[in-house]
Amino acid sequence: MNQPLQHITVLLDEAVDALLGGAGAQPSGQWVDATFGRGGHSRLILQRLGPQGRLQAFDKDPDAIAEAARITDARFSIRHEGFCHLDELPEGSVQGVLMDLGVSSPQIDNPDRGFSFRFDGPLDMRMDTTRGQSVAEWLAEAEMQQIAEVIRDYGEERFAGPIAKAIVARREAQGPLRTTAELAELVAGAVKTREAGQNPATRTFQALRIFINAELQELEQALEASLRVLAPGGRLVVISFHSLEDRIVKQFIAKHSKEVYDRRMPFAPPQPMRLKALGRIKPGEAEVASNPRSRSAVMRVAERTETPA
Template sequence: MVQDAWQHQTVLLHEAVDALGIQPDGHYVDATFGRGGHSRLILEKLSASGRLTAFDKDPQAVAAAQELAASDGRFSIRHQGFCHLGELGASTADGVLMDLGVSSPQIDDPERGFSFRHDGPLDMRMDTTRGQSVAQWLETAEVSTLAEVIREYGEERFAQQVAKAIDRRRQERGPLRTTRELAEVVAGAVKTREPGKDPATRTFQAFRIFINAELEELQQALEASLHVLRPGGQLVVISFHSLEDRMVKQFMARRSRAVVDRRVPFAEPAEMQLVRVRRVMPSAAEVQGNPRSRSAVMRVAERTEAPA
C-alpha cells in the first residue's frame, strides 16, 4: 500500500464538492487527483452507477489513485496532465473540478525539489518520469530567458539581478544542483525582503510553473472543459496564486458573455458558454488549521447549452 510520510489537507474540500452539485448517477472529473481528498468525497455522494474519472501527472499520486481504483469500480485514473481532458468526449461530464495547488507531500518531500525549506535535488517536475528537471534546464538557459521566466511567472521585480546571479554562480562554481544552492543565490540577489516571505519564494514558483508548463496546460484544460461538460454541468477551479486566478477569472468572464463578430455587424452574437456563479474563499477557521489554504480562491461557473 502506498504510504505518504507527508500528510495533505485538502483545501476547500466540502465547498468544492458541494459546488459540483453532485447527481448520484452522474459522471464527474477530478482533473487534479493529488492525494484524492476531493475524489473520495465525490465517491461518497455517487450511487453504484455514478462514475468518477481523475487525472494526475505525479507518479506517486497515480499510485495512490490506482489503489482507490482497485477497490472501487466507479473510479478510474489517467496518468496524464489535465490538458488531456478533452479526450473524454463531448458532453460526457456533469462536473469538472480542478485544484491547481501543489500537494503537501510534493512540497514536503525534499527529493521532489519543490521547496527551498528542505535541501534536495533541484527537480520540480510534477511527472518525474519525463521531461527536463530545473537543474538540467538551468545548465544552459540564457540569462535573458531566466530573467523573463522569473519576471513573468514569479512576478519578481529583481528578476534581472537573480538571473545574473545564477549565471555568475554557474561560471564560478558550475551548475546548480540543489534547492539550497538556488535559494542561497536568490537570497543574495533579492535585496528587499517581503514581510513573512522567503526571498526565494517567487523564483521557485516561477521555475516550477515554467518547467511544468502549468499555465499553458491550464489554458488547454479550461478550453477542454467546455467540450466535456454537459449543459448545466459545473466547472469548479481552485487557484493558489494570482497568475492562475487571473487566467481562470478572465476565461470565465470571456465565456460568460455574448460575443459580437464586428466583421459581421448584423449577425447574431455568439452565445454564452458559461454562466459565472460565484467566488469562494477559505474560512478563517480553515486558514488557521491549514495555513497553506490562505491564498486559495475558488471560482465556479455553469455550462450553458451553447455549442463549444
C-alpha cells in the first residue's frame, strides 16, 4: 500500500508565534490561515487559541480540502477558494493573517499533479484541479512570444527565447507536450548552461506553475485585502519561497510602513502609515538540515497600525 505523502511545515513555531504575538494567552477573535496546505500551521494555531477563538482557512487544492475535513474542531472552517477571497471577510474583523506561499511537498511529490520534473506525469500544475487550464493545454495554443515572456518574467530564465522556440517547434512537428518528462527533456536541450546543482528545467517549471495559477497576482490581491480585514494591532505573517514572491511582500510592507504625503496638498496632514514592519526571519541551520526544502524560505511580519478607514 502506498504511504501518504508527507509535508513538513516550514517555520511552524516561528510563524504561529509571530501571528499570535500581539495577543494574550489563549487569544480569542477571528484568525486566518490563508493557505491551509496540509494544515500544519492551522493545527498549531488551534492548539493556541482560546475557546472563543475562530480560525478561517482558505485553499484551492481539493487534496487540502480533504485533509481539512479531518479537523473536527468546531472553531475551524475552510473555504475551497484562493486567498484572494480574503477580501470577502468583514472589514477590521481579523486579528491575524498567515500566508505560507508556494507548493507543498505532497503536491510536488505526487506525479499526477505535474509540478516536478523529477517524476513523469501529466503536465498539469494547477493548484485547483477542478477548474482552469492546465499547463499542457496552455502550451498547446500559446504563441511563442507569450511562452517566452512567461518563462522569462516568472522564471527569470535567460534562455526563455530558445525554450519557447523549442516548445513551438516540437508542437508543430510532433504535437503538443503532454508530460513533465517531455518538457524537462526539451528544456534540457535548449538550456546551454545552468548553475551547479540545478536542473535545467527548474526555472521553466517554476515560471509555468506561477503563471497558470496566477500566483503573483493573487498574492498582490490578498496583501491588499489584508489591510482592509485586519483589526488594529492585527498581525500579517507571510512566508515566501522565491525572490519574486518575497519582493512583492517586502515592497508591500515597506510601502505601507511610512506616512504618505499628497504633493498636490503640501500643507495637508499626511496619511498615517498602515503597517509597522516587525522583522524578517529565515529558517535556522537545524531546520534546513532536517528539511532542505526550507532553505529558501523568508518570513516577513508586520502589524496593522491604524483603524481601517
